[in-house]
Amino acid sequence: MATARTDYGENEHSILYAETSGCCPLCSKSILFRKPGSSRLNKGYEVAHIYPLNPTPSQVTALIGRAAPQAINALENVIALCPSCHTKYDKDFKLDEMDKLRKIKDGFLVEARANATVADYKIQEEVYEPPRILRRLQLLRGWSHEEVSEVFARGTRARRAHGVRAPR
Ligand SMILES: [Zn+2]
Incomplete structure (x- = not known):
């Protein structure tokens, strides 16, 4: 049975968007865009699963020996990508690309933890x-x-x- 995709809430989206600093982590294109004739900026990213949510038969073959994460829909296994990189990643799945994305995401997580530590330190300083x-x-x-x-x-x-x- 297929695993259901999670609908991420506003807070999760804020985290996923912010960790990219507004650029697709694969092609560095801005993931904010303006519709023709509109003055409003829209977020143009998609939430991509690093370890595939429901691996296709060819992905299953590629993933032999790679353990699936315990929580496939956890924020640790998803990353904001521009729509074209997301499509390419899923359709033309390569283990190298998954490892690359994993490394990028791990970097984001390390950065987020470091920022949280700095924030804690600042609170202590204010005291x-x-x-x-x-x-x-x-x-x-x-x-x-x-x-x-x-x-x-x-x-x-x-x-x-x-x-x-x-x-x-
Ligand atoms: Zn991209």
Whole structure:
């Protein structure tokens, strides 16, 4: 029985489109297009299965020894391609092409994980924003460390700060 194709939602489409940076990963053509006479841009890609969804008899032969992914419709096994590359990939299926597409997709996945790590790091940094502002002020105004501490101490420990002023 044939495996049903998944209807990907808006979020999945956003991910699949964004990872290509707007270009077909095989021919680098833009996957945004404008219909003649229209001012609107449309996304002109198709969601292609890297490991074929329902291999044809010739694909089955080509795929001997290659294990199918556990989740054939998972985002890890699909990639946005321009319509002509998608048709060519499916109709003229070659193992080399599948490996190439797999490598491209793995690159996208590594990049996405790296971006997620950077985003996490940025959130952590925001938690520690005050010391960063302090450093920035020092740099901007050319203040010494003592002068900055003094300004910031005025609010919370003004009395004490007065007594322990650092000698110049
Ligand atoms: Zn293409």
